[in-house]
Amino acid sequence: MTRWGMVIDLDKCSACQACVVACQSENNVAPPNQELHEQGRSIHWIRVLPTFEGTFPHFRMRLFPLPCLHCDNPPCTKVCPVSATYKSEEGIIGQIFSRCIGCRYCTTACPYTVREFNWKKPVWPEEMKPIRNRDVSIRPKGVVEKCTLCTHRLQKGREKARVEGREMIPEDYIPACVEVCPSQAMIFGDLDDPESEVSKLVRSRRAFRLMEDLGTEPKVIYLSEGGGD
Amino acid sequence: MKVSEQDQILLKPVEQTTKRFWITAAILFSIWFIGFLAYLRQFHSGLGVTGLSRPTYWGIYITNFVFFIGISHAGTLISAILRISQAEWRRAITRSAEVITVMVLLFGVGNILIDLGRPDRMLNVIKHPHFTSPLLWDVTSITCYLTASSIYLYLPLIPDIARLRDRGVKWQRFYRILALGWQETPKQKRILERLISIMAVVVIPIAVSVHTVVSYVFSMTIQPMWHSAIFGPYFVVGAIFSGIAALMIAMAIIRKVYRLEEYLKEIHFNYLGILLLVMSLLWFYFTFSEYLTVFYGNEPLEMEIFRSKMSGPYAFYFWMMVGCCFVIPFVILANRKTRTVRGTVIASIAVTIGMWLERFTIVVPSLVNPRLPYVRGIYHPTLVEFAITAGCFAAFILLYMIFTKIFPIVSIWEIEEGRESSLQEVHERVKGYLPGMGGKSE
Ligand code: SF4
Ligand code: SF4
Numbered sequence: 001m002t003r004w005g006m007v008i009d010l011d012k013c014s015a016c017q018a019c020v021v022a023c024q025s026e027n028n029v030a031p032p033n034q035e036l037h038e039q040g041r042s043i044h045w046i047r048v049l050p051t052f053e054g055t056f057p058h059f060r061m062r063l064f065p066l067p068c069l070h071c072d073n074p075p076c077t078k079v080c081p082v083s084a085t086y087k088s089e090e091g092i093i094g095q096i097f098s099r100c101i102g103c104r105y106c107t108t109a110c111p112y113t114v115r116e117f118n119w120k121k122p123v124w125p126e127e128m129k130p131i132r133n134r135d136v137s138i139r140p141k142g143v144v145e146k147c148t149l150c151t152h153r154l155q156k157g158r159e160k161a162r163v164e165g166r167e168m169i170p171e172d173y174i175p176a177c178v179e180v181c182p183s184q185a186m187i188f189g190d191l192d193d194p195e196s197e198v199s200k201l202v203r204s205r206r207a208f209r210l211m212e213d214l215g216t217e218p219k220v221i222y223l224s225e226g227g228g229d
Numbered sequence: 230m231k232v233s234e235q236d237q238i239l240l241k242p243v244e245q246t247t248k249r250f251w252i253t254a255a256i257l258f259s260i261w262f263i264g265f266l267a268y269l270r271q272f273h274s275g276l277g278v279t280g281l282s283r284p285t286y287w288g289i290y291i292t293n294f295v296f297f298i299g300i301s302h303a304g305t306l307i308s309a310i311l312r313i314s315q316a317e318w319r320r321a322i323t324r325s326a327e328v329i330t331v332m333v334l335l336f337g338v339g340n341i342l343i344d345l346g347r348p349d350r351m352l353n354v355i356k357h358p359h360f361t362s363p364l365l366w367d368v369t370s371i372t373c374y375l376t377a378s379s380i381y382l383y384l385p386l387i388p389d390i391a392r393l394r395d396r397g398v399k400w401q402r403f404y405r406i407l408a409l410g411w412q413e414t415p416k417q418k419r420i421l422e423r424l425i426s427i428m429a430v431v432v433i434p435i436a437v438s439v440h441t442v443v444s445y446v447f448s449m450t451i452q453p454m455w456h457s458a459i460f461g462p463y464f465v466v467g468a469i470f471s472g473i474a475a476l477m478i479a480m481a482i483i484r485k486v487y488r489l490e491e492y493l494k495e496i497h498f499n500y501l502g503i504l505l506l507v508m509s510l511l512w513f514y515f516t517f518s519e520y521l522t523v524f525y526g527n528e529p530l531e532m533e534i535f536r537s538k539m540s541g542p543y544a545f546y547f548w549m550m551v552g553c554c555f556v557i558p559f560v561i562l563a564n565r566k567t568r569t570v571r572g573t574v575i576a577s578i579a580v581t582i583g584m585w586l587e588r589f590t591i592v593v594p595s596l597v598n599p600r601l602p603y604v605r606g607i608y609h610p611t612l613v614e615f616a617i618t619a620g621c622f623a624a625f626i627l628l629y630m631i632f633t634k635i636f637p638i639v640s641i642w643e644i645e646e647g648r649e650s651s652l653q654e655v656h657e658r659v660k661g662y663l664p665g666m667g668g669k670s671e
Pocket of ligand 2: 080085102106144
């Protein structure tokens with residue numbers, strides 16, 4: 001069985017935010033606006049999270065690109081009363097926007113605070129409307145949304161392989177953020193395939209997961225800094 | 230069926246409506262209407278009109294939800310316990326308690342619907358139920374509770390409805406249908422009493438389950454200071470606590486407005502006051518255990534929230550809660566001299582405010598301090614939220630008032646029955662307890 005996962009190498013990440021922008025346009029996330037941002041209501045499916053250890057001047061700052069971690073044991077899906085958020089067979093935590101009733105129980109249950117809510121109807125500048133991605137639905141107000149690992153690309157990749165009469169290869173399915181990362185800090189693939197690059201990296205000594213002690217078993221795995229390999 | 234001379238006063242509110250009633254109703258209606266307009270605005274433009282934002286996804290609507298569902302324990306639970314334990318002093322107060330339950334439940338459910346981002350899709354809960362979600366258990370148990378407590382309110386109403394039908398002043402047809410052909414035959418009475426006692430037993434576990442499940446909505450998540458095993462009983466105790474307080478406030482108003490001093494006596498307030506005192510102590514015990522264990526555990530994330538309640542931005546609400554739920558009621562109610570009608574009502578008002586604050590300090594601070602360090606927010610409810618909340622309270626009081634205009638708020642037949650048979654019955658019963666009195670021992 002395929003189990004999609006992602007590895008983010010913090011050594012390579014330069015916090016350039018290319019992933020943030022790519023995700024924004026790939027998934028039809030309405031452009032940020034000052035007012036909403038100040039209210040804590042801007043929507044990003046992936047953001048670069050700064051963390052601080054210690055106090056000035058002896059402190060260390062780390063930056064984590066943070067999408068939904070697609071937990072293998074996700075607290076968010078258990079609590080949804082209508083199964084609007086669910087775990088697919090291949091481990092992707094999907095979100096059915098047309099079913100979500102907007103109770104925001106999932107957002108309170110997710111310990112990583114990566115779920116977003118549409119407080120208002122998203123506003124698009126006229127000139128941006130034609131360039132929206134047709135493969136991704138536009139969310140109305142009042143529903144929860146979040147990173148889906150660009151599942152529409154998985155469908156596309158699968159269909160492409162079928163039409164061409166072959167097995168899927170890793171290049172057929174790459175999420176937008178991974179694709180654009182200029183320093184190739186993000187690597188995507190099948191965690192269950194022992195030969196895949198991700199599963200090799202996951203076995204490296206530098207691999208760790210955010211708040212591992214919670215038992216959520218994220219499938220987005222970080223490689224700590226100072227690797228050199 | 231005739232209503233005796235002395236009980237005529239119980240029918241007065243149904244038969245005569247004063248000017249004062251209309252004025253109060255008009256004021257309450259206006260408040261409700263403002264709340265309704267505020268809701269329309271929210272419905273139209275989305276939850277952005279509230280003060281909620283990441284990471285505080287829940288605010289005063291959820292607080293209201295927990296609070297109202299808590300108040301609902303007034304009625305059914307208290308009245309059922311008093312009925313089962315054959316507390317004779319219950320007769321004048323059960324009805325007013327049961328009405329609170331049914332009406333306030335509607336507002337509890339209403340607040341959940343108000344909180345939904347897509348209320349138009351609420352039926353998805355039935356179309357696509359997902360049973361691992363505590364919210365779904367909530368829907369299930371609250372529906373059960375609403376059904377059971379409506380039946381439990383209706384059954385003891387039947388004989389009184391028949392009395393109204395026989396007077397034939399107004400709405401004859403309406404009362405005739407609802408009275409279900411009640412003629413007070415011994416057989417009918419036997420059946421009714423049987424049904425009431427069955428319902429009284431059924432309703433208690435349902436009521437306990439309701440607030441337990443409400444608490445599970447929080448404690449089933451792994452959020453700091455929510456993930457607590459004590460939440461189930463803690464919420465149930467709090468619910469009964471606020472329920473009794475709400476009941477006493479309602480009783481005091483009814484007594485004053487409809488001049489029912491003869492029925493709702495000092496002694497009722499005294500007894501309920503003692504009950505409230507006990508619940509206050511229990512509440513304190515639970516709160517103490519909850520916070521002390523967190524403090525000793527000293528987990529960094531929990532401590533952050535703990536501090537925000539003890540001395541941080543939520544300290545005002547927290548300490549006000551302690552004052553309202555424990556200090557004020559304890560001082561007033563522990564003293565026989567101050568446990569008067571006025572004293573108990575002051576204590577009850579304090580408890581009601583305190584319990585709302587308790588719900589608030591449980592819901593909000595945990596959300597404001599999520600596990601990840603990058604998002605923090607402070608939550609300030611907006612005017613829209615206040616207007617909707619005020620609208621809910623006004624509508625509740627209005628509905629309650631309207632009920633007293635349609636049905637007697639003190640159960641007439643139970644009072645009559647008390648006069649006719651319970652003196653004798655209690656005499657026999659007490660004899661039964663005592664050794665050497667020759668009473669029949671069951
Ligand atoms: S990171 Fe949050 S939203 Fe994503 S799967 Fe885990 S719990 Fe769910
Ligand atoms: S907000 Fe939507 S996805 Fe989240 S729990 Fe509620 S219905 Fe499910």
